[in-house]
Amino acid sequence: MQIISASWLIICDKNNSVIKNGAIVYDEKIIDIDTLDSIKNKYPDIKIKYLKENSVIMPGLINSHVHMEFSSNTTSLKYGNFITWLNSVIKERENISLKSTSKLMSNKLNFMKQTGTTSIGAISSYSYDLQACKNSPINTVFFVEAIGSKADMIDTLFSDFKARLKEVQSYKSDSFIPAIAIHSPYSVHPFLIRECLNIAKKENLAVSSHFLESPEEYEWLHNNKGSFLTFFKNLFGQNKAISKPLEFLNQFKNIKNLSFTHCVEASKNDLKQIKDLNATVIHCPTSNRLLNNTKLNIKNLKNCDLNFSIGTDGLSSNNSLSMFDELRNALMIHDNINPNDLSNTLLKAATKNSAITLGLNKGELSHNKDADFICITLPNIVEDKSLLALNIILHTKYVDDTIIGGKNV
Numbered sequence: 479m480q481i482i483s484a485s486w487l488i489i490c491d492k493n494n495s496v497i498k499n500g501a502i503v504y505d506e507k508i509i510d511i512d513t514l515d516s517i518k519n520k521y522p523d524i525k526i527k528y529l530k531e532n533s534v535i536m537p538g539l540i541n542s543h544v545h546m547e548f549s550s551n552t553t554s555l556k557y558g559n560f561i562t563w564l565n566s567v568i569k570e571r572e573n574i575s576l577k578s579t580s581k582l583m584s585n586k587l588n589f590m591k592q593t594g595t596t597s598i599g600a601i602s603s604y605s606y607d608l609q610a611c612k613n614s615p616i617n618t619v620f621f622v623e624a625i626g627s628k629a630d631m632i633d634t635l636f637s638d639f640k641a642r643l644k645e646v647q648s649y650k651s652d653s654f655i656p657a658i659a660i661h662s663p664y665s666v667h668p669f670l671i672r673e674c675l676n677i678a679k680k681e682n683l684a685v686s687s688h689f690l691e692s693p694e695e696y697e698w699l700h701n702n703k704g705s706f707l708t709f710f711k712n713l714f715g716q717n718k719a720i721s722k723p724l725e726f727l728n729q730f731k732n733i734k735n736l737s738f739t740h741c742v743e744a745s746k747n748d749l750k751q752i753k754d755l756n757a758t759v760i761h762c763p764t765s766n767r768l769l770n771n772t773k774l775n776i777k778n779l780k781n782c783d784l785n786f787s788i789g790t791d792g793l794s795s796n797n798s799l800s801m802f803d804e805l806r807n808a809l810m811i812h813d814n815i816n817p818n819d820l821s822n823t824l825l826k827a828a829t830k831n832s833a834i835t836l837g838l839n840k841g842e843l844s845h846n847k848d849a850d851f852i853c854i855t856l857p858n859i860v861e862d863k864s865l866l867a868l869n870i871i872l873h874t875k876y877v878d879d880t881i882i883g884g885k886n887v
């Protein structure tokens with residue numbers, strides 16, 4: 479059992495609670511959390527580690543959507559338009575994934591740890607990221623991705639998917655959790671979706687899908703028109719979308735931990751359906767900006783009583799896998815919300831909500847949650863505690879310590 483004390487504890491619960499001069503008692507899980515004075519009273523015989531002035535402890539950040547296999551990209555992909563980006567991915571992906579060696583991905587994961595990430599939802603297209611993820615101290619929910627829209631390919635694609643999932647499942651542990659990703663409504667045939675989701679239900683696996691990310695996707699799924707039409711005609715001789723948005727969503731009933739990434743073009747009805755499925759939305763603001771997609775309407779989500787979590791997406795559509803970089807971008811992008819309120823919302827989105835998205839018992843500093851937390855130091859005193867979240871997001875580049883499962887990693 480250990481005790482650590484800091485000037486501020488950011489709980490990341492629904493009330494945005496903060497404890498001034500607080501302490502946490504923990505082993506692999508959080509045992510107790512309170513003011514330093516009352517922890518001293520309750521545990522008089524245990525040595526306390528004191529962090530320095532202006533120190534903050536908060537739950538570790540949870541990057542709920544990242545593609546590690548694209549980690550070698552810097553300047554190869556074309557930003558500014560979704561279809562242009564997609565064509566550049568198709569052209570460059572072999573090159574990028576070859577250069578994304580286990581060593582490179584391990585380095586990126588190490589950087590993520592140093593910048594406060596304690597868990598990730600890794601979307602894996604080829605399982606090239608398996609070694610790096612399972613060797614990292616960062617907890618990984620490893621989403622084996624299914625993709626393929628052509629009916630005559632389904633059997634082959636499904637066999638390949640099952641083989642990959644089986645291998646991934648052989649590494650299952652408390653910190654490495656197999657899961658399933660359906661790439662998107664435009665790229666996965668409904669029969670393939672049905673088969674993959676049957677496995678998810680049977681084996682109680684988390685499921686995630688990209689959903690309504692670009693105006694081009696909207697136009698294709700709703701009206702079979704736009705630049706996706708040219709794309710699908712040229713590539714597969716296809717002139718009609720394989721699913722309508724609501725038909726697609728309806729396939730995901732009875733999945734326990736379900737999430738949809740992007741959703742920036744989702745209608746009120748789509749959002750209502752996502753809510754009814756008890757799913758969450760994953761927000762990747764930098765990716766949306768770089769691919770010139772619509773800005774997520776956070777107020778619309780709130781009206782549907784929908785929670786969102788935060789992801790960086792991959793280096794295929796970002797210049798950084800630091801969650802603090804992502805939070806700063808989110809803070810600047812959503813300029814219609816008061817920065818203090820937004821900062822509280824964002825810290826919760828990147829901790830508590832991301833944990834719910836991935837089905838993890840983490841993301842909040844409270845009794846019985848896993849002891850995954852980060853220690854940071856603010857550059858100077860913050861007098862008004864309602865400004866803490868904003869200052870944490872503005873000033874944190876690297877964390878002082880990353881604790882995962884009670885261990886300093």
Ligand code: MCF
Pocket residue numbers: 545548567568601603623625661688691765791792794795
């Ligand atoms: O989230 C972004 C943009 N939307 C869709 N896919 C991806 C993103 N980042 C990487 N991807 C991957 C996806 O998993 O790119 C491929 C898939 O394997 C696109 S389809 C050629």
Ligand code: FE
Pocket residue numbers: 543545601688739791792
């Ligand atoms: Fe993605």
